[in-house]
Amino acid sequence: MQLIPCPWCGPREEVEFHYGGQAHVAYPAESAALSDEEWAKFVFFRDNPRGPFAERWSHAAGCRRWFNAVRDTRSYELLAVYRPDQERPVTT
């Protein structure tokens, strides 16, 4: 089973984690001024890259904290994990 390194608890089995979708999706600054199309884009539309992808994960069965991870969508390899208050690290 794939091990995911939680920034706090260390490497744990994948079943302990919950996937949270794309990371760094900023809430619209002027939400009241948004058109329906812009709202739909914010709520439903996400990147789907082939390669490194910044995602949100939650250590649901462990410390129950959210963190971010950069995962290569081709190999499922986790290139980096970092806490939500940290910047996305540079990965190759």
Next chain:
Amino acid sequence: MTADIATRRSPLDGWTSRFTELAPAVRLAERPFLAQLTLRLTDTSRAAAVSRVLGVELPETPCTFSSGTGPHGPVEVAWLGPDEYLVLAQPGLQRTLESALREAIGDTHGAVVDVSAQRTTLTLSGPRARDLLAHGCAIDLHPSASPIGTCVQTLLAQAGIILLVRDADAGEFVVLVRASFATYLAAWLVDAGMEYREYREQPV
């Protein structure tokens, strides 16, 4: 608030005889009704005041717990998250500890919640306790990987648990499991420990 002690039943009431069948390879027992409090503490400036109330330092390293004896008797404090702790104390102390901890936190950002009814406690010890846990838990419990004072939140046979390593070499563990999962986990432990029932201690 606290249920009538004469009438309340622990989640694993009536399991003692099935637990004793596993001895001497695994000594399994429930320690019911422990006082358990969730402590949230964002403002670390109050950590010293909280430690004074408990008589135990708050664990700073993730996945560890600290234990000791303080003004409220033996206390264990487990790390549950970067700002979250679980305080374990003797049965019946929840109200006293709750108000004492609230006072220690003062008006800073934090919370104390009595969660004594949320989980029940199982103690496992004996020469085969570690092997029994390994049947359903992915955590490496060898003393070199999980020394005394390790506290992990993980899955045991798909049930969420908090596991405390009391004595790594002797194989002494504490498992905290949610009350609604307790009978399932007890049945699983008894079943998984079946193969150790024939175990006899080697003559010295």
